[in-house]
Amino acid sequence: MAIGSEDLSLAAAAALDASDPLADLVDRFVVDDPDLIYLDGNSLGRLPRATVERLSAVVQQDWGAGLIRSWDHWIDLPAEVGDRLGAALLGAGPGQTLVADSVTVNLYKLAMAALDLATAADPARRVIVTDDDNFPTDRYVLAAVAARHGGEVRLVPSDPVHGPDPDRLAAALGPDVALVSLSHVAYRSAALVDMAEVTEAVHRVGALTLWDLSHAAGSVVVDLDGTGADLAVGCTYKYLNAGPGAPAYLYVRRSLADRLRSPIPGWFAAADQFAMGPTFSPIAGVGRFAAGTPSILGVTAVDEGVRLLAEAGIGRVRAKGVALTTLLLDLADARLGPLGFEAASPRDPDRRGAHVSLAHPEAREISAALIEVADVVADFRTPDRLRLGPAPLSTRFVDVVHAVDRIAELVGSGRHLTSAAPPVDPPET
Amino acid sequence: MAIGSEDLSLAAAAALDASDPLADLVDRFVVDDPDLIYLDGNSLGRLPRATVERLSAVVQQDWGAGLIRSWDHWIDLPAEVGDRLGAALLGAGPGQTLVADSVTVNLYKLAMAALDLATAADPARRVIVTDDDNFPTDRYVLAAVAARHGGEVRLVPSDPVHGPDPDRLAAALGPDVALVSLSHVAYRSAALVDMAEVTEAVHRVGALTLWDLSHAAGSVVVDLDGTGADLAVGCTYKYLNAGPGAPAYLYVRRSLADRLRSPIPGWFAAADQFAMGPTFSPIAGVGRFAAGTPSILGVTAVDEGVRLLAEAGIGRVRAKGVALTTLLLDLADARLGPLGFEAASPRDPDRRGAHVSLAHPEAREISAALIEVADVVADFRTPDRLRLGPAPLSTRFVDVVHAVDRIAELVGSGRHLTSAAPPVDPPET
Numbered sequence: 001m002a003i004g005s006e007d008l009s010l011a012a013a014a015a016l017d018a019s020d021p022l023a024d025l026v027d028r029f030v031v032d033d034p035d036l037i038y039l040d041g042n043s044l045g046r047l048p049r050a051t052v053e054r055l056s057a058v059v060q061q062d063w064g065a066g067l068i069r070s071w072d073h074w075i076d077l078p079a080e081v082g083d084r085l086g087a088a089l090l091g092a093g094p095g096q097t098l099v100a101d102s103v104t105v106n107l108y109k110l111a112m113a114a115l116d117l118a119t120a121a122d123p124a125r126r127v128i129v130t131d132d133d134n135f136p137t138d139r140y141v142l143a144a145v146a147a148r149h150g151g152e153v154r155l156v157p158s159d160p161v162h163g164p165d166p167d168r169l170a171a172a173l174g175p176d177v178a179l180v181s182l183s184h185v186a187y188r189s190a191a192l193v194d195m196a197e198v199t200e201a202v203h204r205v206g207a208l209t210l211w212d213l214s215h216a217a218g219s220v221v222v223d224l225d226g227t228g229a230d231l232a233v234g235c236t237y238k239y240l241n242a243g244p245g246a247p248a249y250l251y252v253r254r255s256l257a258d259r260l261r262s263p264i265p266g267w268f269a270a271a272d273q274f275a276m277g278p279t280f281s282p283i284a285g286v287g288r289f290a291a292g293t294p295s296i297l298g299v300t301a302v303d304e305g306v307r308l309l310a311e312a313g314i315g316r317v318r319a320k321g322v323a324l325t326t327l328l329l330d331l332a333d334a335r336l337g338p339l340g341f342e343a344a345s346p347r348d349p350d351r352r353g354a355h356v357s358l359a360h361p362e363a364r365e366i367s368a369a370l371i372e373v374a375d376v377v378a379d380f381r382t383p384d385r386l387r388l389g390p391a392p393l394s395t396r397f398v399d400v401v402h403a404v405d406r407i408a409e410l411v412g413s414g415r416h417l418t419s420a421a422p423p424v425d426p427p428e429t
Numbered sequence: 430m431a432i433g434s435e436d437l438s439l440a441a442a443a444a445l446d447a448s449d450p451l452a453d454l455v456d457r458f459v460v461d462d463p464d465l466i467y468l469d470g471n472s473l474g475r476l477p478r479a480t481v482e483r484l485s486a487v488v489q490q491d492w493g494a495g496l497i498r499s500w501d502h503w504i505d506l507p508a509e510v511g512d513r514l515g516a517a518l519l520g521a522g523p524g525q526t527l528v529a530d531s532v533t534v535n536l537y538k539l540a541m542a543a544l545d546l547a548t549a550a551d552p553a554r555r556v557i558v559t560d561d562d563n564f565p566t567d568r569y570v571l572a573a574v575a576a577r578h579g580g581e582v583r584l585v586p587s588d589p590v591h592g593p594d595p596d597r598l599a600a601a602l603g604p605d606v607a608l609v610s611l612s613h614v615a616y617r618s619a620a621l622v623d624m625a626e627v628t629e630a631v632h633r634v635g636a637l638t639l640w641d642l643s644h645a646a647g648s649v650v651v652d653l654d655g656t657g658a659d660l661a662v663g664c665t666y667k668y669l670n671a672g673p674g675a676p677a678y679l680y681v682r683r684s685l686a687d688r689l690r691s692p693i694p695g696w697f698a699a700a701d702q703f704a705m706g707p708t709f710s711p712i713a714g715v716g717r718f719a720a721g722t723p724s725i726l727g728v729t730a731v732d733e734g735v736r737l738l739a740e741a742g743i744g745r746v747r748a749k750g751v752a753l754t755t756l757l758l759d760l761a762d763a764r765l766g767p768l769g770f771e772a773a774s775p776r777d778p779d780r781r782g783a784h785v786s787l788a789h790p791e792a793r794e795i796s797a798a799l800i801e802v803a804d805v806v807a808d809f810r811t812p813d814r815l816r817l818g819p820a821p822l823s824t825r826f827v828d829v830v831h832a833v834d835r836i837a838e839l840v841g842s843g844r845h846l847t848s849a850a851p852p853v854d855p856p857e858t
Contacts, residue, residue, distance in 0.1 A: 038496060044500075047493035102695070104693060104695035104720040264570060265570060266534075267566040295675065
């Protein structure tokens with residue numbers, strides 16, 4: 001049998017796997033169907049084996065046996081796990097990261113606090129800058145927060161592949177801007193915004209930054225402290241592998257925290273929680289952005305996900321993410337280009353997160369048929385994108401080759417147009 | 430050996446257990462230490478056995494094996510479980526109850542929406558009425574919401590045993606009132622507010638009601654639809670046995686929902702979630718108060734807790750709650766009164782929820798020593814209350830007798846003052 005380009009790719013990928021320092025970690029995840037190729041780790045990360053054990057222990061020992069007494073250690077968990085998350089993945093020193101609520105709620109709390117601070121100093125500083133391709137929740141919440149302050153959102157045009165235009169962003173900044181909120185990695189294209197450069201420009205006009213790290217944390221090297229970032233939020237169900245709807249996190253720069261007030265003053269943020277006094281006085285630091293009782297199961301799952309990433313080391317995770325997405329783009333060019341696919345993510349790995357989008361006019365049907373008949377899980381994203389997320393911790397290089405093979409076979413055969421599968425819209429970002 | 434009053438009480442309690450139609454349900458909960466008497470079911474409910482199985486299945490099968498594909502059934506869970514919860518426990522018809530976020534965040538969303546609606550119609554209608562003994566988060570959040578609208582909170586004096594004074598409440602109502610927010614059952618005293626009476630009085634002045642049902646749902650018969658209630662929130666980790674920090678719920682009267690807008694317009698509340706369009710348009714009904722990705726593990730645990738209560742029937746749960754607390758108060762009068770305890774909950778069972786507070790100057794030390802040396806778990810609440818919650822589903826009548834015995838023995842011996850146990854403040858409401 002002649003050795004074709006497919007076999008050459010597979011041999012090369014197997015060599016990459018053999019020299020991958022993170023290869024062993026793939027086995028730390030539950031794999032139910034070995035034939036399934038899961039390229040949706042950027043949407044809902046796989047289940048770590050350790051999480052199964054830990055959740056069982058929290059349910060049966062902490063809750064079932066310990067009952068209310070377990071609050072003696074549960075109460076510090078959101079801040080402790082926040083610190084571990086910040087140190088391992090965000091470049092954040094202790095006391096600045098908290099696991100709490102959802103991305104949506106955290107984004108609201110931080111944006112409201114930022115606008116309250118800005119408008120108190122200067123009522124005319126009430127514009128929020130974001131980009132027109134930012135994730136929907138971000139755009140909706142920021143618009144509501146700006147409107148609540150009599151301001152508005154200024155939308156910077158975003159290139160569908162390369163993200164927010166730096167020149168247009170610079171032009172949008174002025175003395176009326178209170179807050180600039182961007183996704184560090186774009187949810188559709190994976191375009192990576194230069195955090196240091198943007199932060200510097202934003203600070204120059206006296207505004208604050210609020211980063212959405214949902215697609216960045218656990219996939220690229222984030223350096224909040226080092227870049228002087230002010231505020232950040234992010235989810236934990238993607239690269240952090242904390243499970244469906246696990247709690248999100250928020251970051252508030254230490255030197256800024258005590259000048260901010262949460263719009264939602266819940267008792268978990270009170271300086272003396274059990275005094276239950278007549279008026280609310282917030283505790284010092286990021287903890288003031290807590291609200292109600294934290295989800296202990298959720299925070300526990302976040303902890304396990306963070307521990308796994310910390311063990312891997314974000315530098316190695318990033319390097320593998322670059323290698324996986326580079327391989328994917330190269331294979332897509334060679335084998336999927338002739339079938340009508342076009343790369344819709346930055347080719348420069350320094351400007352790209354850990355997922356890849358491919359444009360194809362039948363992307364919706366392809367995404368559905370891949371799940372139904374090819375055992376490949378990927379996302380459809382409007383208007384015509386197939387989004388592939390080979391999460392570095394749980395994906396092998398050979399998986400990428402097999403995935404491209406299956407996509408080529410499916411689309412080459414035209415079966416994606418005859419498959420009975422209904423289009424699937426998985427509700428993770 | 431002579432038969433003392435203690436033995437007589439035990440015999441009577443055993444007879445009550447023998448004729449208790451819910452007696453078998455006690456075995457549906459995980460009991461790790463059979464000697465422990467757990468009177469904190471109103472703070473963190475016990476772990477149902479079924480929840481252990483169900484959570485394990487959701488983690489391993491739905492998440493581990495199904496991965497992102499499980500969103501096809503996860504996505505409807507918050508509304509489905511909300512409907513079951515509403516039907517079983519709140520007197521709420523379908524489409525009005527949603528499981529989401531925490532009590533604090535839900536209270537904020539609904540109060541903001543109510544004030545937005547009121548002030549849009551009449552800028553002078555911006556007062557929120559609550560009582561000065563309402564739960565801290567409620568008071569803090571309501572004050573923040575009123576201030577955000579240029580209004581204020583009007584505090585009705587509350588009797589520490591009997592709850593908000595009805596005459597003072599009536600006097601606080603006027604054309605400047607936008608919202609009246611009360612706890613249906615008071616967190617400390619268990620005083621039960623007459624929902625129908627209050628709602629009628631509030632509607633007479635053109636205001637809306639927002640009920641906190643945290644200590645009421647699953648313990649007393651709540652009839653939101655029947656009383657014409659407008660809005661409600663509540664937690665699920667108490668009588669609903671959904672675990673530490675499980676998601677809360679919110680209720681919005683059907684005829685009111687589409688006139689309200691959530692202040693936090695998250696993508697899970699968008700009319701067409703995956704269109705991801707430029708502007709936010711909320712879906713019809715209570716779903717518009719969703720925000721970010723719901724906690725699937727949490728909603729699942731709520732579902733199991735609700736199913737157990739639905740099987741029991743809230744009428745029988747309430748009857749058992751009345752019987753348990755009546756027995757507890759009677760025994761406390763007889764055996765703890767001589768030791769300095771005084772009942773601090775309403776004696777009329779129709780005006781009382783399913784827990785009992787006893788005042789004692791050394792309540793803090795007693796609560797700590799009970800856990801440490803007597804294997805009885807109860808709460809301390811400021812300033813001098815021992816709070817005992819014999820949750821109807823998981824408590825036997827004989828447990829109440831044994832608990833009073835142990836309290837009497839502890840305090841009679843003075844050991845609560847010499848025990849080394851540090852005072853414990855369990856952070857559940």
